[in-house]
Amino acid sequence: KAGVTQTPRYLIKTRGQQVTLSCSPISGHRSVSWYQQTPGQGLQFLFEYFSETQRNKGNFPGRFSGRQFSNSRSEMNVSTLELGDSALYLCASSLGTSGGVVTDTQYFGPGTRLTVL
Amino acid sequence: SQQGEEDPQALSIQEGENATMNCSYKTSINNLQWYRQNSGRGLVHLILIRSNEREKHSGRLRVTLDTSKKSSSLLITASRAADTASYFCAPANRDDKIIFGKGTRLHILP
Numbered sequence: 001k002a003g004v005t006q007t008p009r010y011l012i013k014t015r016g017q018q019v020t021l022s023c024s025p026i027s028g029h030r031s032v033s034w035y036q037q038t039p040g041q042g043l044q045f046l047f048e049y050f051s052e053t054q055r056n057k058g059n060f061p062g063r064f065s066g067r068q069f070s071n072s073r074s075e076m077n078v079s080t081l082e083l084g085d086s087a088l089y090l091c092a093s094s095l096g097t098s099g100g101v102v103t104d105t106q107y108f109g110p111g112t113r114l115t116v117l
Numbered sequence: 118s119q120q121g122e123e124d125p126q127a128l129s130i131q132e133g134e135n136a137t138m139n140c141s142y143k144t145s146i147n148n149l150q151w152y153r154q155n156s157g158r159g160l161v162h163l164i165l166i167r168s169n170e171r172e173k174h175s176g177r178l179r180v181t182l183d184t185s186k187k188s189s190s191l192l193i194t195a196s197r198a199a200d201t202a203s204y205f206c207a208p209a210n211r212d213d214k215i216i217f218g219k220g221t222r223l224h225i226l227p
Contacts, residue, residue, distance in 0.1 A: 004159070035217075043160075043205065043217040090159050105150065108159030 002026070004093050004109035012115045018079040021112045023091035025072050031055075031096025032074040033106065034066060037088040046089075049074055050096045078114075086116045120216040121149070121189075121206035129224040136193040138221040140206030149182060149189050150207040154220070160205065163191075193223075201225045 005024045013019050025032050033056075034046040045058040049068035068074045072093070078085055088111045094104035124139045140149070148167045152160040166173045166182045166189065173180045179192040189208070193200055203220040 042219045045216055088157065092160070105162045105165060106152075106160075107162065108152075110159045111157070113157070 004091060004107050006089075006091055006109040006112050008112060009110065010113045010115075012117060013081050014117050015081055015083060017081050018077065019081060019114060021076045021078075021089055021091075021114075023074045023076070023093075023109060025074070025091075025093030026107055029093035029095055029107070030072055031094045031104065032068055032072065033092045033094075034074070034076050035090045035092070036060075037090060037111075038084075038086070043090075046076065081116045083116050086114060088113050121208045121218045123204065123206055123218050123221040125221060126219065127222040127224070129226055130196060131226050132196055132198060134196055136196050136200070136223055136225075138191045138204050138206075138223070140189045140191070140208070140218075142187050142189075142206075142208035144187075145210070146184070146208045147210050149209070151178075151180060151189075151191050152205045152207065152217075154203045154205065156202070163204075196223075196225050198225050198227060 007022045031050045033048040035043050036046055037043045046060055047054055047066050048056040052068045063079045066076045090108055090111045092106035092108045094106045121140045121142050130136050146168050148165055150165045151163040153163055154160045164175050164180050166180050168184055177194045182189045201224050203222050205217045205220040
């Protein structure tokens with residue numbers, strides 16, 4: 001089975017721009033979660049989607065949004081980029097059949113490294 | 118939701134030695150998972166231990182769980198250079214979101 005894939009792997013943007021990141025989960029997985037990782041804040045939960053619905057949300061401003069398609073692929077969008085948005089963005093997929101994200105093992109993609117100049 | 122706190126923050130040991138990392142949490146859990154992250158890459162799931170389990174093994178990994186002390190430990194035996202990574206614990210209840218701690222940075226010295 002193919003693993004979780006994320007595109008693009010690297011991205012450079014300037015302040016004020018917007019960006020869309022894509023995540024393709026493992027086949028059969030219905031849950032996709034997004035995380036932001038920075039040296040200062042560590043690994044922070046952004047949101048989780050299950051069957052095209054946002055099921056859990058972290059404490060990030062509304063500039064961060066996401067969606068999930070019927071094939072479980074997910075996109076994350078960040079509008080009006082700020083320098084502090086520079087980070088490694090990780091997505092993780094899981095079966096999501098247990099009713100809650102953390103009862104399932106999560107499989108992470110390699111991440112998208114976003115640099116905001 | 119709750120966050121696991123890993124201890125120590127960083128650990129350096131000689132190749133071949135055993136490495137032990139600890140995780141503490143605050144409220145009751147359904148399960149606790151350990152993940153590994155190599156530098157700048159995604160996390161890899163290592164092991165899941167359920168609240169009714171006390172110990173679990175997977176290859177050179179041994180995880181213990183003490184729900185009375187709200188703590189878990191990850192032991193890596195006979196460490197190798199490839200074990201150099203950050204290790205995160207993820208304690209969770211059903212329907213909770215995973216909140217990772219800062220992790221333990223393990224460095225295996227040649």
